[in-house]
Amino acid sequence: MGGGITGAAVARDAAGRGLSAALVEREDWGSGTSWRSSKLIHGGLRYLQTGDVGLVFESLSERGRLMRLAPHLVWPAEFLFAAYRGRGFPRWILELGLTAYEALALGRLRNFRRRLSREEVVALEPPLASADLLGGSAYGDGRTDDARLTLENVLDAAALGAVALSRVEVLGMLRGGSGRLCGAQVRDRETGRELEIRARVVVNAAGPWVDEVRRRDDAGAGAWLRLAKGVHLSFPAARLPLSRTVAFPSTDGRMLFAIPDGPATLFGTTDTDYAGSLDDVAAEAQDVDYLLDQAARTFPGAGLARSDVLATFAGLRPLLREPGKRVEDTSRREAIRVSASGLVTVTGGKLTTHRRMAARTMDRAAALLASHGVTVPPSPTKERPFPGAPDVPMEEFIRVLGARAVSLCPGLDERTVGHLAWRYGTSATDVLELAAEGPGLGRPLCPGLPDIEAEIVFAARREDARSLCDALIRRTHLFWQGPRQGEVCLERASRLLAGELAWDEKRRREDIADYEKELARSRRFTTPQTPSR
Secondary structure, three states: OOOOHHHHHHHHHHHHOOOOOEEEEOOOOOOOOOOOOOOEEOOOOHHHHOOOHHHHHHHHHHHHHHHHHOOOOEEEEEEEEEEEOOEOOOHHHHHHHHHHHHHHOOOOOOOOOEEEEHHHHHHHOHHHOOOOEEEEEEEEEEEEOHHHHHHHHHHHHHHOOOEEEEOEEEEEEEEOOOOOEEEEEEEEOOOOOEEEEEOOOEEEOOHHHHHHHHHHHOOOOOOOEEEEEEEEEEEEOOOOOOOOEEEEEOOOOOEEEEEEEOOEEEEEOOOEEOOOOOOOOOOOHHHHHHHHHHHHHHOHHHOOOHHHOOEEEEEEEEEEOOOOOOHHHOOOOEEEEEOOOOEEEEEEOOOOOHHHHHHHHHHHHHHHHHOOOOOOOOOOOOOOOOOOOOOOOHHHHHHHHHHHHHHHOOOOOHHHHHHHHHHHHHHHHHHHHHHOOOOOOOOEOOOOOOOEOHHHHHHHHHOOOOOHHHHHHHHOOHHHHOHHHHHHHHHHHHHHHHHHHOOOHHHHHHHHHHHHHHHHHHOHHHOOOOOOO
């Protein structure tokens, strides 16, 4: 249960071991938390400060593996860590930490690390110029497209034989005569149809909703989770122009990131306790003001204000409770537990380590299956490429794709071809073929951006997108990258989806209204009245 990165990876691992698996998700794939990350695949430099060397080593190992198995979705990038007078730790500690970080990576990433003077930092990233900047260090780490990494886990699980059902919610658990779980009662939210899914093992990978699912197994189950809200802002790249990801200490000791991503720059994230509605998480005014204050201190010349915020999004980290610790010090390690009735619950963890976390979860499930006489082989995912992974280096793949584009869609420019290659990998050829099908499908969705109309059709036809929110937030990223968050292409995208999904005009208008609700949530910080936490 749960179609975020963890549940999708568990289904992929189970199907890869030859097991019959069903994955159910109440909304769209990755819609709860998994698309709301900082889009980084990294070891977690700050975990060295807390002494969790094992987690850093594991994360760096998985970072290298993902770069090899999903090169179109996880790629190496240069980061710049800015050092300041009066905040963060001394430069010698930074250098010591980066040396250890590089050593733990065991040479899995090309060596970017170099110490930089203040003048060198400003020459590389002029917006960092400030009175208290001391210098910095450049180092290598990883970037990703979190929503599509989740989706490709789902697609690969289905290719391996799993049944993957979105818009299906769990109503309750099924029990055998011994009281052990033997499946779940679910309901299709689009048709209202209810059905039973029988299973020898039930896995709860519902992220922030883990405790809710546990209580459907045991009404008296206590809370395991401590929910931490992480808020990101996006700015037009012209307002905060960066050529590499910048990591820097906040004034209260946290590590923040400014991340260039095409037409936008992401900025975040917060890390605060959360006790509100799980279905209505948003950036409130105080969250935005905190991040803008940190931006003003780090990029003073940019003069960033509320009016510059292109979009906001907020997600919840499902952390295991550790009494006495601050939320920012709570471990990011996963926890896997089995209830008396056999419910396997997995929570915590990091986007970077999702594959290993899923393999460990299935190892626990395998022990339960052994009692049914089922022998489960080891996980195959250590060496299994993701569905869109090219079998040649990305540079060579892009050249081949460009030649294909010339014959299929001669009007597409090199920027669009590169965009399709990095988003879809080998499936980019299928998008090109769709673009060649009908008039206009090769046109940009938004002026100045490389996203094309064929991507909306492809999302509906091949990637289980069933709403504008799916298509514009998670299949493409116009929600936080595009002008006015994609409003300029809303009508055209809606009509393309309606044609694929057989919507009537009433249904089409309802879907536009749903997307507008997400826009309102993203812009809630601009209104004087905000819900309490």
